[in-house]
Amino acid sequence: MQFIATFDAISFLDSVLSLSAAFVLGALIGAERQYRQRTAGLRTNVLVAVGAAAFTDLASRIGGPTDAMRVVANVVTGVGFLGAGVIMKEGLNVRGLNTAATLWCSAAVGSCTGADMLAEGVLITFIIIVGNTLLRPIASAIDRAPLDARTSEVSYEVRLTVDTAALADLRDLLIDELEAAKYPVGDVEDGPGSGATSTLVAKLVSTAVEPKELDAVVERLAALPGVRHATWESTTEE
Numbered sequence: 001m002q003f004i005a006t007f008d009a010i011s012f013l014d015s016v017l018s019l020s021a022a023f024v025l026g027a028l029i030g031a032e033r034q035y036r037q038r039t040a041g042l043r044t045n046v047l048v049a050v051g052a053a054a055f056t057d058l059a060s061r062i063g064g065p066t067d068a069m070r071v072v073a074n075v076v077t078g079v080g081f082l083g084a085g086v087i088m089k090e091g092l093n094v095r096g097l098n099t100a101a102t103l104w105c106s107a108a109v110g111s112c113t114g115a116d117m118l119a120e121g122v123l124i125t126f127i128i129i130v131g132n133t134l135l136r137p138i139a140s141a142i143d144r145a146p147l148d149a150r151t152s153e154v155s156y157e158v159r160l161t162v163d164t165a166a167l168a169d170l171r172d173l174l175i176d177e178l179e180a181a182k183y184p185v186g187d188v189e190d191g192p193g194s195g196a197t198s199t200l201v202a203k204l205v206s207t208a209v210e211p212k213e214l215d216a217v218v219e220r221l222a223a224l225p226g227v228r229h230a231t232w233e234s235t236t237e238e
Contacts, residue, residue, distance in 0.1 A: 014116065015057050021113040022053035025125040029106050032132050038099045039086045048079060048103050049110035056114025072111045079107040102128060156183075156209055158218065158232045160200040166226030167198050173224060174202050181217045183209070197228055209234070 026049025027042060034041035052075045059071035083100030105128045112121035158178065162170045167190060175185050184205040191199045214232050222230035 011061060015061070017118075018053050018057050018113045018116060019050055021118050021121060022049040022110040025049060025109045025113065025121055026106050028125055029102060029109065029128050032129055033099060033102060039088075039096060040099045040103050045103065045106045048082070048106045049113075051075075052079070052107040052110030053114035054110075056111045060115060068115060072115075075107055075111060076104075079104050098132070102132065154209075154234045156204040156214070156232060156234050158202040158204070158214075158221070159230070160202075160221060160227055161193055161197050161229040162200055163226040163228070164193075164196050164198045167200070170224065170226055171200060174200055174221060177217055177221055178202060178204065181213060183214070183217070 023046055026046040030042035030045030033045060055071050055075055056068055059068040083103045086099050087096040105124065109121045109124050112124060160170065160174060171188055175188065178185050185202050186205045187203045189201045193199050218230045218232050221227060
């Protein structure tokens with residue numbers, strides 16, 4: 001049998017060690033994801049790590065280091081497509097980016113163990129777990145910090161709800177009022193409202209905004225004939 005002729009006990013034990021290490025390290029990473037009830041949890045991270053280790057180990061044994069590097073490059077690409085499957089968009093929010101990145105890192109752990117770099121695999125696992133746990137409260141604290149709109153990269157929009165019959169005239173008045181206050185308009189979009197109303201949204205050119213000044217502009221706009229409601233909002237840019 002060809003298996004008996006090619007079987008090498010030492011190489012087999014090396015593969016057992018590599019795949020077992022990938023299993024354990026992938027389980028450690030996946031346990032944290034499973035605890036937080038993420039889409040890709042314990043089993044997914046284990047399979048990604050073991051799969052990456054198996055492909056890398058196989059390429060190393062059959063072809064050598066050069067072929068192993070080619071396999072690792074394809075593992076990176078393949079796991080990228082797998083990670084895209086856990087990313088979900090809900091309205092303006094995107095979920096799953098961190099889980100997808102964790103899967104990508106699990107593949108890196110598996111590739112290290114498959115290439116007999118166990119110490120590096122353990123180090124990457126430690127960094128992943130620290131990043132997903134200890135950095136979590138820091139990220140939450142940053143998210144809760146008040147936004148300084150004058151020093152942050154923020155986009156501003158002025159929104160009006162107007163009578164549809166006065167839409168064209170109010171569009172011009174909206175631009176005039178904002179530019180008179182030294183807030184240049186990049187674009188104005190209109191859309192249907194409810195009943196006989198429409199919406200006007202003026203997107204300001206990136207600039208430093210003084211909230212009180214913009215409040216005053218909105219108050220003047222709200223007093224115009226045909227304007228039902230006026231407000232402004234800021235959103236952080238990516």
